[in-house]
Amino acid sequence: MFSVPRLSLCSTKENENRETVLTCDASMKGLGAVLQQRQDDGTLKPVYFCSRTLNKSEHNYANIEREALAVTWSCSRLEDFIIGKCITIETDHKPLVQLLQTSQLTDLTPRIQRFRLRLMKYSYKIVYVPGKHIVVADYLSRQPIVGLDNSTDELAEETMAYVQEVINNIPTTDENVMNAMNAQAKDDIIKEICKKIETQWERPKTNDPLLPFFHVKDELSVCNGMLMRGSRIVVPSSLRNDMLHRIHMGHLGITKSRLRARCALWWPGMSTDIEQFIKKCPICIQHQNNPNEPLITSELPDRPWQKVCSDLFKLDNKWFLVVSDLYSRYFELCPMSTLTSSEVINKMKSIFGRHGIPEMIYTDNGAQFHSSFTSEFQKFAREYGFSHRTSSPYHHQSNGAAEAAVKIAKVILKKNEDPFLASLVYRNTTIPELGKSPAELMFGRKLRDVLPMISANLKSSDYDDNCFRRRDSCYKENYKRNYDKRHRTRPLRELCEGETVWVTDLQTEGKVVKKINVRSYEIQTNDGQYRRNRKFLNPYLVYSKKVVKPAMQSNSNNYLWLPTQNDIVQHNNTNTQQGDTNISQANPNVQVSCEPTQVNVRRSLSDPNIQVSSHCFQSPVQACFQSPVQASSPTTRSRSCESQDNSNQVRTKSGRVVKPP
Template identity: 40%
Template sequence: MYVPGKQLVTADALSRAPSGPEKSTENETLEDECRVFVDLIVQQIPATKTKLKQIQEMQNEDLTCQQLRQYTQKGWPDHQKTVSEHLVPYWSHRADIHVANGILLKGERILIPKPMQREMLERLHQGHQGMTKCIARAQQSIWWPGVIRDVRELVERCDICCQHSQQKTEQLMPTPLPVRPWQRVAADIFQWEGGHYLVVVDYFSRYIEVANLPKLITATTVERLKVIFARFGIPETLVTDNGPQFASCEFAEFSRDYDFKHVTSSPRYPQSNGEAERAVRTVKQMLRKNQDPQRALLAYRSTPLAHGISPAELLMGRRIRSTVPVPPKSLTPRWPDLKVFRRKDRMLKEKQQETFRSRHRAKNLPVIIPGQKVWIRTSKTTGTVRGEAATPRSYQVETEMGTLRRNRAHLTVLPEPTQQEVNVTVTRSALPLQQ
């Protein structure tokens, strides 16, 4: 039964059937969708319209970009050998290179022409962020063959980043065991509860002597050392830091008078006087835990160390009597087996070295060649290395303040300027000054 259309509450299927075929074809629809997608990519590129226009103009002027644009329109050659030499780096990426709104892209990243690459690198490194973040910024927006390599080189050669980079931990350098007791000793001064004390430790036996310093002057330090030397003999070598009590002319005269070699550790690097530093920690722990420091020293000197022999036995060839009962026969002078002691000492040091290396991922820093520019971390100045110093891992560095001795851990090698950077500096210096 016929019902007028205006009276139909719900239209049937035939009354709403299309009158003819769609005007747009599937190909045209696909092209429209691709065009919308490409426009969306360009809109999402993190760059202003002015900068995009500048990049487009540079691409139009660049010969490489002109040829790439032609290949994207007409198709790439069938074989790489037929491609110009300067386009070979783009060959493996040819499927991703296309033009959108007049701009050459590689995927969703802008293809930067050669003349603008240096500027883009400097923009990527604004804020002096680390290498990982700079690479992430590049992967987000721009591309050219070798962009990741260029970013790495830029960050590695940045003076400011080198100056503020974290220095790697070097491997532990074990202290060589002397030939005999009291041949090489170390000394240091520490403060405890308002007083100052002198600590002297033997490299061979780890035997520790402690003396009070009523006055923190060279004369008092020398007097205390004379008392200790009178008790155990004069060592061949005395190792100290560069404190004023040890760096004075008076102390130098004392070393000549008593005929021993005075060696100072690297300035501002207490680890290089490690034996004395460990002895100071041991003594402070004694003072912190014991009311009678002399009894604590007695206990330390008579207690076997990790290799099974006490410091007193190694220094004097006998056990010393303490409050712990021992058979009288064991107090008879008798030297321990030094061959066994040396073997155990070497094994312990090798184990410590391996533990330190694995725990801190320690790795020796590269040797600095004389003439290289360095950044001195302790004084925040630059200098030129003149050569290695007498102490291990130390260098003589020439600065505006004079020649300094610094440990390798305090020195960061600054990159040499490239020829391109030199040319830029010369060009800028040749420009007339603005009035």
């Protein structure tokens, strides 16, 4: 009696060349589907039956959403049979024919949109079939077999197999794996995590050492007694310092070391630990190149010839002295017979006799411009009543205005048979960005040259000083912005007295004696005292090597080396003095480079003016420094020349300080 229906329900072997029909249906209890193929006689024979119950959230779906879920789930469940084939999907819910086929995605509800997106990888055609003709799918949806879907168990088995395969292929030796397993077995936190994984894991309290692991609890698993995060071994606190040394064994950078570690290891805060470990690596510090700092700026002098800069240069085996005005960009050029201080002084006396004595002169740290109190040049400065400031040795950018004048002077000497006439042409040529020539800014009138000019143009004329200052400020701001962008500048932190540094050009270790000016420091080495710019100094990050152990042996924030009060370098408040005086030079024809300004100034924790509680010691950088403080105002572009107080010391050209007899 039931032989015919029984035979009609028996599944047949799947044939990829035959027409495939997928019939889906949904009810208040579950989902059902049957995959059928059309036989040679034109009848449909079942190939696969599937059904499942609805979960708690799916019970709240609207009827149309349950029907769409049935189509989406059945396609995903039978993907091995239908992927790459054009199939026909039968449903007894007529609106789905348009919603899942021709409607615009923007016209669909969010849930139907997601179903539609999941179906995009299949090639299908949806047709409407009355419910009385899809009795098999309807029955499967109304009588789903609870527990028949073993996808969760299968997923767990597949995950464990994958983890085991990863462990077997980790790029390490069995001995290292055994050491990690033994260390995990002795770590109280990891043992507690392994227990939590097997049971329900509730959110820990704020101070609970398990909290950093809770955020990745869905990725944690235990395989053969080893705690893993995905395919990576969870490193206990006792092995982290050793792992940091292994990760940084090749002395690669922070990014590459992180990528190397992420292949096999994990612990909370690993990326931060790697960064701090590399930053305090002595070998990396010695070979580190400091970035360019932002361009330093200063205000324009109040009047012409108030502040000047000077430098010596050599061209075709001849030496020349250049003295340039920082207001007008007007410079004087003098040939030198010798390179003694007396010869430099005589040339300057001749220039000052024509233009007057300036208030301030900026030079480099050459032997002719010794800044000690007893030097010949300082006696000349006291006699004529002007101040003298020098820049750091081997850092010509600090005296950038003089370097710009040297550049123009070399062009004049190389290209012209008559350098005096060429100098006159330069002084009489208008600077486009400023609207005035150096001669007009210096003398208030144009100078007569070889070009025919009416007498009215050679008379003194007033110019708007405020307008000139605005144009000068605008030009300097634009230049600074372009310079910082082009050189990708980044400020370096200020050094403190007593801080240990590596002097890159001397290839030796030293300690900061005092800060002379912004970015200029007095350094004590085994060979003596030297003055160097900040770009030549790489500070060591000194920390206490005492490991702080919490109550449960490990904590995500406590396994780092923490600084002690003796390790942190004392900050000398007397160093908070006026920074390097900035020399303004706005010649648009010359590329300007100068000693970058210190923008990010950090203060030591041991500063007596700073109150710090013990909870602030979260990481080495947070423990050592406070928030950055703005230093200088980038309102104008200029050349920098570091100020230096006169003292009873003799400084050589290399910057070494020698006590006079």
